[in-house]
Amino acid sequence: MSAELVLQIVLTVAAGLIGVGLFGALSQQSIVMVMMGLELVLGGVLVAGGAAWFFLAPELPDAQMLVVLALVVMAVEMAMGFAVTIAIYRTRQVDMVDMATDLRG
Amino acid sequence: MLTELSGGAIAAVAVLGVLAAAGGIAVFVVDSMARATFALLASFLAVAGMLLVLDLTYLAVITALMMTMEMAVMAVFMIMFMMNPAGLMPMTMVHNTRGSAAVGVGAFAVLVVGIWTVDWPTRDGEPPADPTRQLGEAIMGSHMLVMLVVGIGLFATILAGTVLATARGRYDRFGADLKASRPDDPVPGGLPR
Numbered sequence: 001m002s003a004e005l006v007l008q009i010v011l012t013v014a015a016g017l018i019g020v021g022l023f024g025a026l027s028q029q030s031i032v033m034v035m036m037g038l039e040l041v042l043g044g045v046l047v048a049g050g051a052a053w054f055f056l057a058p059e060l061p062d063a064q065m066l067v068v069l070a071l072v073v074m075a076v077e078m079a080m081g082f083a084v085t086i087a088i089y090r091t092r093q094v095d096m097v098d099m100a101t102d103l104r105g
Numbered sequence: 106m107l108t109e110l111s112g113g114a115i116a117a118v119a120v121l122g123v124l125a126a127a128g129g130i131a132v133f134v135v136d137s138m139a140r141a142t143f144a145l146l147a148s149f150l151a152v153a154g155m156l157l158v159l160d161l162t163y164l165a166v167i168t169a170l171m172m173t174m175e176m177a178v179m180a181v182f183m184i185m186f187m188m189n190p191a192g193l194m195p196m197t198m199v200h201n202t203r204g205s206a207a208v209g210v211g212a213f214a215v216l217v218v219g220i221w222t223v224d225w226p227t228r229d230g231e232p233p234a235d236p237t238r239q240l241g242e243a244i245m246g247s248h249m250l251v252m253l254v255v256g257i258g259l260f261a262t263i264l265a266g267t268v269l270a271t272a273r274g275r276y277d278r279f280g281a282d283l284k285a286s287r288p289d290d291p292v293p294g295g296l297p298r
Contacts, residue, residue: 001115003110003228004225006110006115006118007225008220008221008225009118009119009122010118010122010155010159011216011220012122012217012220012221013122013123013125013126013155014216015212015213015216015217015220016125016126016129016213017125017126017129017148017152018212018213018216019209019210019212019213019216020126020129020130020132020133020209021129021209022205022208022209022212023133023205023206023208023209023210024132024133024205024209026201026204026205026208026209027133027199027200027201027202027205027206028133028198028199029198029199029200030138030198031186032138032179032182032183032186033132033133033138033141033198035179036132036141036142036145036179037132037133039145039149040129040132040145040148043125043129043148043149043152046152046156046164046168047122047125047152047155047156050155050156050159050161050164051159053159053161053236054159054160054161054232055225055228056225056226056228056229057228057229057230058160058228058229058230058231058232058233058236059229059230059231059232059233060229060230061239061240061242061243061247061248062243062248064161064164064236064239064240064243065240065243065244065248065251067156067161067164068164068240068244068251068255069251069255071164071167071168071171072255072258072259074171074175075171075175075259075262076258076259076262078175078178078179079262079263079266080262080265080266080269082178082182082266082270083265083266083267083269083270084269085182085186086269086270087269087270089186090272095186096198098200
């Protein structure tokens, strides 16, 4: 099996994770479930970054740095997401995005 | 051009890829929040396994450890905030399913068309003997600016997360100028300044 084919299969998995994550982030009403969708999108970035490093440019550390950056973004998203969830629940007892539509804009 | 991946490794990548995608789909199909959390954990462990097969041992271990802890924290939040954490009854909490599915499938389709039509470049060079060392040297050398920015971002996250999650800070208790002689507490007798 050629390397290009394996790369394409791995990238297709990454695309699948991104698609599922987008669907979840857009369709879920619960704030925590929205965060799960965003995490899945970032999981797709992890897979794509790892594949890009291994199959395209293993001599350069750039793709590895991209994976590190995606991991950091995941941690930041989780921490800030939970902090915002706590803050909005404390002030308004809101735990679903539809209950806070006045924040739109 | 042949890949360095053996047949077994290719099979492992394929199986883990299917597991990752199936776990991701299960997150939005199962009835319970707790099950959704563990489905997401399964998906991320499969992602970590894929990174492991691709020689990125350090990043794979980091992913597995971080995601295990993160999902443990998430499970606690599920039970704190969400209805139906145990999945004792069917649960659908969705809006605009059709539009969301269209966006998700559309994004997937665009990406797949790109992935399978692009003329991918051939591999440039060989993987180093120790990819972790390559990453460490990049972090401490050529890519230090990235880590500096990441460090500032994480520090800002710590501060912002604490400020957002604090119920009553010192400004609530002692006024905007912090000059009140007695703290304004709902229940008197709290700690002084």
